Amino acid sequence: YDEVQQTLCTGKVIRTWVVWDNMNVDTCVQEFQITNFSIDSVSFPNDVVISCDNDPNPDSLDGIINLSFDSFDEDWPHINGLDVTSGLCNLLVSYTDHENTYCGGSSRLIREWRVMDWCTNQVRIQHQTIEMPDEEGPEISCEPLLIFESEQINCTTDLILELPEIVDNCSEIIQVQVITGKGVFTFDDDILIIPDYNIARDTIIYVAYDACWQQGTCEQVIVLEDHLTPTVICDENTAVSLTGYTADLDPSTLQAIVHWTTFDDGTYDNCGIDSIRVRRMETTACGESQGW
Numbered sequence: 001y002d003e004v005q006q007t008l009c010t011g012k013v014i015r016t017w018v019v020w021d022n023m024n025v026d027t028c029v030q031e032f033q034i035t036n037f038s039i040d041s042v043s044f045p046n047d048v049v050i051s052c053d054n055d056p057n058p059d060s061l062d063g064i065i066n067l068s069f070d071s072f073d074e075d076w077p078h079i080n081g082l083d084v085t086s087g088l089c090n091l092l093v094s095y096t097d098h099e100n101t102y103c104g105g106s107s108r109l110i111r112e113w114r115v116m117d118w119c120t121n122q123v124r125i126q127h128q129t130i131e132m133p134d135e136e137g138p139e140i141s142c143e144p145l146l147i148f149e150s151e152q153i154n155c156t157t158d159l160i161l162e163l164p165e166i167v168d169n170c171s172e173i174i175q176v177q178v179i180t181g182k183g184v185f186t187f188d189d190d191i192l193i194i195p196d197y198n199i200a201r202d203t204i205i206y207v208a209y210d211a212c213w214q215q216g217t218c219e220q221v222i223v224l225e226d227h228l229t230p231t232v233i234c235d236e237n238t239a240v241s242l243t244g245y246t247a248d249l250d251p252s253t254l255q256a257i258v259h260w261t262t263f264d265d266g267t268y269d270n271c272g273i274d275s276i277r278v279r280r281m282e283t284t285a286c287g288e289s290q291g292w
Contacts, residue, residue, distance in 0.1 A: 009036060009090060009119035036090040039117040042077050044126040052105045052132045052170035058085075058095070061130075077115055090119045104171025104211030106134040137214035138168040140206055147223045148197070155271035157224055159197040163190045164206055164218060171210035179205040180222075200224050230269035238263055 003014040011034035019026050048061060058075040076083040077093055084093045098110040109130040116123045142164040148157045159180075166173050176187040178194075181202045185194055202222045209215050240256045260278045267273065 006034070010034065036117070036119055037079055037088060039091060039115060039120070039122050039124055041079050042084060042091070042115050042124060043079070044077050044113055045075060045111075045128050047129040047131075049131040049133070051136075052107070052134045054132065056097075056109055056130050056132065077113055084115065090117050092116045092118055103213075104134045105132075106170065106212055107132050134170045134210065134212045134214060136169055138166050138173055138208040138210050138216035140208050140216045140218035141165040142206055142218040142220050144219075145221045145223065147225060150224055150226045150228070150271055152228060153270055154196070154198075155224075155226060156196045156198040159194040159222065161192045161194070161204075163187055163192070164208075166208045166216070168210045168216075171212055171214075173208055174211050175209045177207045177209075179207065197222075197224065226269075226271040228270055230267060230273060233266040233268075234263045235265050 001016055001018075003016070005012050005014065013032040013034070015030040015032065017028040017030065019028075045058075045061075050056065050061070054060065061075045076085050078084060079088070082088065084091050092115070094114050096112045096114075098112070099107050100110070101107045109132070111128040111130060113126050113128060114123060115125075146161075148159065150157055161178060163176060166176065178185045178187070178192060180194065180197075181199045181204075182194060182197060185192055199222070201224070204220050204222055206218045206220065207215055208217075238258075240258050258278075260276050263278050264276065267276065
């Protein structure tokens with residue numbers, strides 16, 4: 001049987017062993033001294049670098065490996081791997097965080113650990129640095145292809161671009177730009193209008209910057225299509241002289257060379273004329289149409 005003798009900071013267990021047989025009884029007393037933990041044996045958490053969107057509370061840091069790749073815990077002070085949290089025998093632990101914020105959601109915590117031996121009133125203080133940098137750029141989602149139709153008069157369009165969907169794990173978005181064949185433009189609102197855009201096919205790049213100037217990009221193909229047919233204007237009747245004509249020659253053997261500009265009277269297209277071909281509208285004596 002055990003007898004426990006305990007005070008506030010000390011204690012012992014007196015264990016009495018009893019052995020007997022049919023004729024005899026014998027006893028033996030064994031004492032266990034209860035020894036307090038030494039405050040000098042407490043190991044404090046190491047410095048750690050975590051993502052800016054992680055929870056820096058000690059219980060959330062359990063199992064995170066820091067840059068030194070050591071085997072110590074990063075969460076609570078401990079003795080031989082046993083965490084000293086709200087209290088361990090004669091030891092009490094507390095901490096205070098001092099946060100320094102720099103760009104965006106990045107910050108640095110200086111955690112002041114305080115361990116007290118309430119039996120001796122001895123106190124140990126140590127600091128832990130918890131870095132939480134913003135090392136990831138924004139994520140941008142944009143449509144892979146946008147098609148625009150050219151205007152009726154000019155082979156251009158007002159390129160109307162909507163602000164793409166942008167997310168960032170820690171920081172706010174401070175700037176969104178578009179790199180195009182016409183230059184670099186910046187969104188001032190949810191809509192960006194680039195007037196007189198005249199590039200038939202262009203690959204533009206959206207670039208988003210967060211408060212730490214980390215960037216994310218997204219590519220988009222812009223196609224400018226011409227859906228309008230050319231407007232053809234020509235002379236209704238054109239008289240052409242045959243060269244070398246005499247009364248005794250067969251007219252069917254004579255020829256004439258006429259430039260297409262002779263027939264054209266202001267043909268136009270909003271995106272330009274690629275080629276012009278001319279032919280006679282009448283058929284030949286054999287009923288065949290004239291070639292171009």
